[in-house]
Amino acid sequence: MAMTRLTELPDDERGAWARVHLERDIVAWLTTVAEDGMPQTSVVSFIWEGDTILVYSEPDMPKIRNIARSPLAAFALETDPYGDHWLIIEGTVEEDRSVPPANEHPVYQAKYAEPLAHWGMDEAESARAFSVPLRIRPRRIRLL
Numbered sequence: 001m002a003m004t005r006l007t008e009l010p011d012d013e014r015g016a017w018a019r020v021h022l023e024r025d026i027v028a029w030l031t032t033v034a035e036d037g038m039p040q041t042s043v044v045s046f047i048w049e050g051d052t053i054l055v056y057s058e059p060d061m062p063k064i065r066n067i068a069r070s071p072l073a074a075f076a077l078e079t080d081p082y083g084d085h086w087l088i089i090e091g092t093v094e095e096d097r098s099v100p101p102a103n104e105h106p107v108y109q110a111k112y113a114e115p116l117a118h119w120g121m122d123e124a125e126s127a128r129a130f131s132v133p134l135r136i137r138p139r140r141i142r143l144l
Helices: 013-024 062-069 106-119 123-129
Strands: 027-033 039-049 052-057 072-076 087-095 132-143
Touching (some): 013 132, 106 123
Antiparallel strands (some): 039 052, 052 132, 087 132
């Protein structure tokens, strides 16, 4: 049976690896479908929220136009150097305006304080630039 819920990751080495990386990784890869059907992959910052992934995007980006045409998407974490562990989430993505701005989201603030400093951005600047909250909902989770 295909896994579809992030809260039901297995209690084994694969599940442990996925949980650690969902909580700690700073960036991941989001693939959406362009108008011509070509997959288009973007690096994104994210937080894991139970059975979904939250991403903040700049408003006028190709991924936003792609999602408006098709909600189908894939989300993937970086693997280890030899691909011994990986997590790919296939599902849908949609704008979620019920989410507070990034600089008012305590989990996002805690996770991204150091990366924002590294990127030379403050929280308010980042929240203004990345103002579109996107919610990724898994339909299939692939885990090794």
